[in-house]
Amino acid sequence: MGVEQQNPMTTNGSGQAPEPRAWKARLGSRLGEKLSREIDSFEGQIEQKRAGKLTDEVFAEMRLRRGVYGQRYDNGQRHDGVSSRELVFPNAELTKGPGTLWDAPGMVRIKNPFGALTADQMDVLAEVSEEYADGILHVTTRQDIQLHFVHLEETPDLMRRLGVVGITTHEACGNAVRNVTACHLSGVCTTQTFDVTPYAAAVSDFLLGHPDAQEFGRKVKPAFSGCADRPCGLVKMHDIGGIARVREVDGVERRGFEFYVGGGLGAVPHQAELFDEFLPEEELLPICQSISRVFARLGEKDVRSRARLKFLVAKLGIEEFRRLVLEDRAGLTEDSRWTAFLDDVHKGHDGPLWQIEKKRDKLTPSPQLEAWLGTSVTQQRQPGYKVVMIYLPLGDITADQIRGLADVARRFTGDAVRMTVEQNLAFRWVRESDLSALHEALEELALADPRAETLTDITACPGTDTCKLGISSSRGLARTLMDHLETRGEELDEVVRGLRIKISGCFNSCGQHHMADIGFWGVSRKRNGYNVPHFQVVLGGQWAENAGSYGLAIVAVPGRNIPAATDRIIQYYVDEREGDEGFKAFVTRVGKASLRTLLQDLTEVPAYEQDRSFYSNWGDPREFTLGDMGVGECAGQIVSPVEFGLQASEREIFSAQDRLDQGDFNGAADIAYGAMLIAARTLAREKEIGLGEDPEAVVAAFKTHLFDPGLFHDPFAGGKFGNYLFRVHRERKNGFEATPSRARQRIEEAQLFIEAAHSYHVRTAETVSV
Template sequence: MIPAVEVAPQTVEIPEAVRREIEVFSVEVERYRRGQVGDDQFKPFRLQHGIYGQRQSDVQMVRVKIPGGGLNAGQLARLADVADEHSEGICHVTTRQDFQYHWVRLDRVPELMTQLAEVGLTTREACGNTIRNVTGCPMSGVCQTEAFDVTPYARAVSRHFLRNPLCQQLARKFKIAFSGCVEQACGLAHMHCIGAVAQVREEGGVERRGFKLYVGGGLGPAPYQAQVLSDFLPVEELVPTCHAIVSVYNRMGERRNRNKARVKFLVDKLGIEKFRQVVFEERAGLEVDPDWNAYLKDVDGASETAPEVPPVESGNGHAGTEAFEQWVHTNVVDQKQAGYCAASVTLPLGDITSEQLRDLARITQRFAGGRIRTAVDQNFLLRWVRQEDLPALHQALCAAGLGEAGSGTIVDVTACPGADTCNLGITSSRGLAREIRKTLFASGDAFAKDLEDIKIKISGCPNSCAQHHIANIGLFGSSVRVGDHIVPHFQLVLGGQTEENSAAYGMATVKIPSKNAPAAVRLLADTYRKERRDGERFNDFIRRLGKARLRDLMADLREVPKFEENDDYYRDWGHDAEFSLKDMGVGECAGQLVEMVELQFGESDRDIFEANLLLEKGRHGEALERVFDATLKAMSAMLTTQGVQPDGPQKTLELFQERCIQPGLIAHSDSRIGAVLEDLPDRVLHPRVENPTADRVRLRIDEAVLLVEACHLAYNRMKITPAAPAAEPAPAQEAEQPAAVEEIAAVLDLSGVQCPFNYVQAKLQLEQMEPGQLLEVTIDAGEPIRNVPKSLRNDGHQILDTKKVGGRYRLVIRKG
């Protein structure tokens, strides 16, 4: 049963600076509502205070910073109150150990901020171009394999940067993580801007603490593995070195193009040796601040010790039940302190209700001395639980609806908010996560021992908020046009790992319709069971299988039925309406254009697939050639929609920049593709790399995948109406003569221009004209006169006159 313990928030006096900060936010909200502050001004201010706009109008997502994931029972109780009052009674734990609330009214945000500040919590700098929440291994201080407890060090860095003038206007977001050991998943140091992994050295017979410090990691559309800045950084140098790194980034990082502005690009541009030199020079020039190391005076005292918890009832026979034994197997680990355990509280999709939060606060107070931590896998971790109390703890968790087993296993699927609420989401990642969980439970494999080490992570777009790159089975949202409709899809990314601090990223393989994604996961699991070798782990099995076999394996699941045969494929999970890319610009094209563009995209996808095969075989030079071909074909496909036939790579690049990038058809302000577009000239004009390494080829492949996906997405935003086949016209009989002579507004000679480019150029010219104006177009006989008038009529324009002039036809068209 849930302990009969009342937990009340322990409020503190709000510091004057924080109170003033909330007052300023309140004033700014009022000015925004009155129209005295524009969107462009208000947005960065709002983000700096941890407030995101949602896909839905007039509501916000509010993110609460939880440094290192540490909370107390009273704070849980207050977070529950906030959920009830502002967020429909639901909270969400994120992959950065934060709390998130959705559906919050903007005018009530200052009230919410005040409620959080009363218990020592803040939203400040949880979003925007700032130092985000500093994360740390939730097992820090109790882990059997850690070098030492990194908690006080993570908190010191977090305190140093919070509201620090240095990081109020960074070029882009900046993420820091701490890990106590090398082998485990822990802090995922390799995927962070700064990753600190605890190290211990013996010098002169004295143990000395330090960190192996990594810089320049990051996921997102172009994932980078962090590089080693220092093999051993003494703890005394931690804060000033982190300060120097951020200072160098703030001064030297890219600011004109935000898509190249993450620190990973600066490290890559300078090279790790030069970056290291600049950082240490910067550190040497800093004025010493006594606050840097003030925390070190009592660093051991800052670590947790066993709480004083009174004895609890035995659990009334709960021990020994199948549910309890399964929960202990997946959710409980022994601490390094004898007699104590850490127990994970599984939160499906990271969600928890306000009532469950209150129950968890009582459970935390009763079993763990009032202390709990959030984890990057979107769960909670209760530490310092006595082993003999485990049955009673699980019984209490079950009573609160929080006793599910499977933490960290295949059924513990990680998912970002996706298209349900996020402005950048393409597909419903949470909807798919629910279906995958349902499939695993229905098949009886939710707790299968041979599958439990497989991690599944799902992002609604390539931005990797759910960290799909480090999953054994990762998926990210995309879309594919089929005829007149758009089908939600997910790209499969296989072979990533969380172990060794996210030491390896997965690679994109095939794209699957969203409605077939659960079956794809099921097929991967079944094939692994049938064909794996003794002791072979999933990632090793995937590498041995190879991409060609994976493509063949998934062939049936990649198929999409026609809309008329099964329209369910054309709806996203949890949505009744047909799938669409809402809030995105639309254009038009028609007829033969559809086939030509989709053929070019198909060839581009095939080139990327072949590049991956060649990479597997170590044929790096040939792989780069396929990447180059894929890039050119994707650009050519988009130029086809503009009625352009470029000759050669340089002309293709110039026209792609002019026709697709500069007008915003491929949105260069979008973080998913902007960085790739920045490097595009170099990739097209200098495609060859001398002695390319596997890592360099893999990066080029990833870039090509992003470019092709961005072109696919831009193409899918267009409203495409294929023209119906038309019989050979009798041109003179088709004419709809104007009643009176009218002035021709524009003349277009498309003699010699093939279909469908002649139609597209006529369409683009008409788009620049006013309704009712006349356009005179000259086109060739044969296919052009059969197709162009039909396509223009489908677009709503009127063919007023058709005359044969020699071997060509002259049309007079009224813009519709």
Template sequence: MSDDLAHEIDIFEGQMELMGQGKLDEKVFAETRLRRGVYGQRYDNGQRHDGFESRELAFEEMERIKGPDTLWHAPGMQRIKVPGGGLTPDQLDMLAQVADEYSDGILHITTRQDIQLHFVHIEDTPDMMRRLASVGITTREACGNSVRNVTCCHLAGVCRTEVFDATPYSEAFAEFLLGHDDVQDFGRKFKPAFSGCEAEACGLVMMHDIGYLAQVQEVDGKPKRGFKVYVGGGLGTVPHQAKVLSEFTPEEEILPLAQAVSRVFARLGEKRNRNRARIKFLVAKLGIEEFRRLVEEERKTLPHDDRWTAYMDTLPHYEEKPSRPPTFLNGQVRSSEFNQWFETNVYSQRQEGYSVVTVNLPLGDLTSQQTWELADIARKYVGDNVRSTVEQNIVLRWVSDSDLPNLFEELKEIGLGDSGAGTIVDITACPGTDTCKLGIASSRGLAGELRTRLTAKSASLPDAIKDLKIKISGCFNSCGQHHVSDIGFFGNSRRSGNFKMPHFQVILGGKWHDNAGSYGLAVGAVPSRTVPEVVDTITSRYVEERSKGETFQDWIGRIGKKEARNIIQPFMQLPAFEQEPEYFSDWGDPRVFSLGDIGIGECAGEVVSLFSMEISPAESEAFEAQVALDENDPARADALAYSSMLKAARALVRTQFLDVGDSPDRIVQEFKSRFFDTELFFDQYAKGKFGQYLLDRHSNTNGTPDNDAAHRLIEEALLFIEATHACESKVGGNVLVEI
């Protein structure tokens, strides 16, 4: 574990202690934990609706909270970042361990290639983070108003149609922006993606805040790598297709471009109204031409950073190493079960003699025991070449072809041998009402029902519909990516008499290929219980009416929204509760349906000022300094107290000057010139006394402090931090970029 990462976790643990003592604002702590992937979960407000009224759930210390309307001892969710989905067997082992010890023993793969664990207690999260960090996994900025997990095509590097392998570029992007100063003041989350080819789904760059599509251009007679860059895409309630920011950005410019985009978004993006705070709204408001101009101007002001191109030195040597030599399947007759699995779950790599195997995970779940066993299988056949996918599966890359039959048998033995990957039975679904506080209808319950029914008749399904995509979200926020599926659903409700009934809005004709090339049409809402029949009716009509070679998207476009609505119209009728009581409960949930369990969403966290976020670690370090002194370690106490003052000063300086950096000399210099010499930091009665504490300690680098000296410095640090709060309140927290 790196020292920086270890220190980050120590700070978070200190902030937990401060929160427990009531010394940290609940909104600031909520954003703090979200930026470490510690997320709320359904029922964490201590209430659960039984279908008729809310009932209290008994948790320890009901008055103690970890955020607005969120009880401290209620279990929550831990999101774990997996950049590009890349995993090793050792990491799988550790994920299995922490899932087994700290959660309900289920690992859930998300549509961003992350891993989520549910029913995790916040007290366990620091230890979990340390154990994950020991194998190179972080949870930092997995949630909150931050740069989320960087997705990359799971076939990158082995794809038969890619321009070049986007993997090392996505890794460099993730490393560069993790914790970067310029991405700490967003109004909402920021989702990046990388793709190696235009025609496939790959990284789905068209639906991302920023997306990079691999390109090669001839420059001075030589091929030059770069990317076509898109910006301002996004799904959610109001889906936006990304706009082209740059037709070709050379590889050495992709990181400074991302930094410039981040600065423009942080400076001009909406902060108060979170419903309009994604970058897609800023791009739409300004127009792509003006947004491009602002980014280009911002790029000119960026101070040089060696990290922009440092990763390029390793590019010529970047490669994955297969565990076994290439081989080929012989002509031996295989079982029909293997042949079916081979047809849907095996992709022939561009490297002859190797294949990618998709481990199909129903609902994106696998148990901790399966994860341990999968790690052993990976060690045996593919080594470190494992990735998660945006369709909530796992792939094993570089499988030597003659190993495929044995690999299939071993996957079957651990319950991971399902065929149908990438077909109509491989349904994507968000957690929905199982665990999400925003879930309206049971996306997982519906997905499970559809999968069961479609799998039972998969052998007889017409070829035209076998590869259709079905994606389901529990609400309008599109975590299940319903907008880019052939047939999509998102949860809502309708009233019939005195009762509410779970419904799903039907979305038809979205495009998964061409990097999420177009979004589907909303044609109407149907009761949840009718959705299986709706799917049967729509697919049957398509098979009957399609022209030769006509895709589902083309067919929907041809018949139009009005006729598409007519197809589902018979299912839109609402029966009375007395006639069809089963319509008033959701899939897998016997309770009478209600909206009483919907809570405050934490998808983006509270919008907290940059100063509030950056002063919080200063307060945590001051607290740690007191602990160190109690442990009779005055040298460490002194260092922590001094560090807390520097962090507080830096937080204040960055309200005016973002590029102050981390150098203590520079921080003190900027603090002195901007706030001390101008007397902005002065107290009405104490004048410059509190600011002088920092200046004196910074100039005093001699000697080893004793307990008394360390104690005095801690007191001075606490007063200095309070003074920074007062100064920020007095001058306002507007972040101005100095050019």
């Protein structure tokens, strides 16, 4: 099958001379000079790396800044369900980053500020996805597009072709300012204060490649929202965020932002802190610049796990952080770009392709059309126009579909298309009279499914499908849950149809599980001598009010039982809700203890011989393992002392959450600390028999036997989770006053420490198994 290793450009059908840089030659004049030079430079860096003139670390950061990312198995190892196998690529000795093989397929992230798409861009996205990737465009929760299974050497041409239609991948990954997101309704929304689109565009343009935004320890994610109540912008989970506000100053209405900093999800989620109740519009860019400068100067650089802006804000406190930013702002040299964009902010980013006609379309009353009108069409603030949501299952769309959508856009809305943070597409400025014809056109593309923004429109991160950090299959579970809930269809009560389910494959929250009504994140548990994929069930998050609050994990359930767990949770809500009580209020009222009890029997895992499906991920028949699996003859019947100990620590975490719910923040923090000590002692006792319960001794033993030798270190996060214990222990000794957010943070950290203990147990058990 065509595996000969010749230069593919040396021979062609006609014997003509090869064209080694043909796309560059053909498109060069259509690219902007700056972008063309940047891509040429990146191509040169690829050549330099190939020639051994760049280190792995340096080149990895270079390619990340160009949006070229790693993908699962790029270290050349894959467990095929029986054994771990080496993937033998042609350039076996060549690498494109630390432990990352040159030929291993990777991901390219494409950055579209505020998720805007034009019809021309859709055409080219279709082309590059079918030529360089697997024919699928994946819309992310940050209004980016990701292509998977792309070869490094094809990325410069891919970038050139995108550049022709004004798309860049620059700073889509890496320690940089990432895509600037904004609510997809901005400009047409019935509840907006004003259209934030031009401001998001200005921040995006201003900070892209800005010299003050190049020396970060980690990424910075900005977001904008047109109003405070709705979730489309998710400002409070971002590093930098603005909610549109107007204020009357000297009798004149002024625009500005309720401005937030230091939010973020990740392993330990932080709600953003209020930086300014009203940041005037002319101060938006200089303040963003100064935040970048302060973060670059004072942010953590060495310890990656503490390097996000949220940690700097938490460390300094919002008052001191604000003081430093304003002090820096006062010293900035004036930049005309700060205000140049303000001349155009009232113009609107897009507008109607067609004017409203008096004659209304007579809608054909088919059940499909009615269902679609009910869920997928919303009113615009401009009379006669609608916003149409196009549901993309798990954010995926084919090349053929998006090419067809480009035609549909040209016919009905022009370039007024946005990607949404729920991984769908929004067509703005659709005439009410065109709805029936648009529905018909979407049906022809198999894109008229009416489930956008409903219970079965499930968000999932890539998980074990393509992500190197994935523990459980978030997409596999999402597919199963979508089918399961869709099958139940009509029998589902109306009150649950608007709930949101979000799934992450690990604790890093790319699936935004913290903000869902019902969230799940992937973990591993040792049961009956085997690794079993589980999901932590997260309840109590708030999607509305720009991600107004985060949920907490209540119990880990085997992946196979998650559909049953979901059924029980939503039925419990249907049966027990009071009046028009919302889901979050319901969870708060009934308490996590009762919900945990509700799911308790579902935490049981049948013996391997009884039901092997529990030992695999959804949609993946391979036995779930992190390495070669083996088990002794009697292991299936034995629960080890370590498993008992870790389960005890998890129960403590649950108690801590209860205390938090009751408003006892110091009590919650104390119990979370105690849970960490139980887990640490459980593991340390394996090395130091007779270890007592004195916290000093436990922490010392943990450090000596597990942390210092690197045994407890996570393969990706290093000593991050072990350090949580040391810091909490120190804080405890020095006196710790828990605020609500600090208590919550401690519970999150304790949870992660215990997860790391489980992972350590899994790793060591595998090592000793035969």
